[in-house]
Every structure is written in structure tokens, then in C-alpha cells.
Amino acid sequence: MDPKKPLTMDNIIPQCSECNRQDRNNFVYNKKGRVIKISDPKFILRSDNETKKEMLELLKDELEK
Numbered sequence: 001m002d003p004k005k006p007l008t009m010d011n012i013i014p015q016c017s018e019c020n021r022q023d024r025n026n027f028v029y030n031k032k033g034r035v036i037k038i039s040d041p042k043f044i045l046r047s048d049n050e051t052k053k054e055m056l057e058l059l060k061d062e063l064e065k
Helices: 022-026 041-046 049-063
Strands: 027-029 035-038
16 A cells, blocks of 8 residues: 555555556555555656656646645
């Protein structure tokens, strides 16, 4: 659920192999397996330039509020 916490029974969610892909360590999940926050924002750096630009614009707009 939270990759920054130890792997214990209260910090795991059983998942199929497709759901348990590499990006699982970039997010924090709730007990239902839904993303509730970003654990490692550096994952954006692996995106293409267009995605990076979109994220930059979203953050600029949000921070200007």
C-alpha cells in the first residue's frame, strides 16, 4: 500500500500480476487498491517530454491559486 513503509500484513494488497507492475512503488494506495497520493514524484521524469510539459502546466496553475 505504501512503498515507504515496511512490508507487513497491514501494508499489502493482494493483486494480479498485471496490477502489480513496476509503477506500484510510485504511489500510495488505500485498502481498496485506489491511488491516494504519489509516493515518488520522480516517476514523471521517465515520461515523454509532452507529459512533462503538461505536468508542469498543471503545477503552475495549481500553485498560482
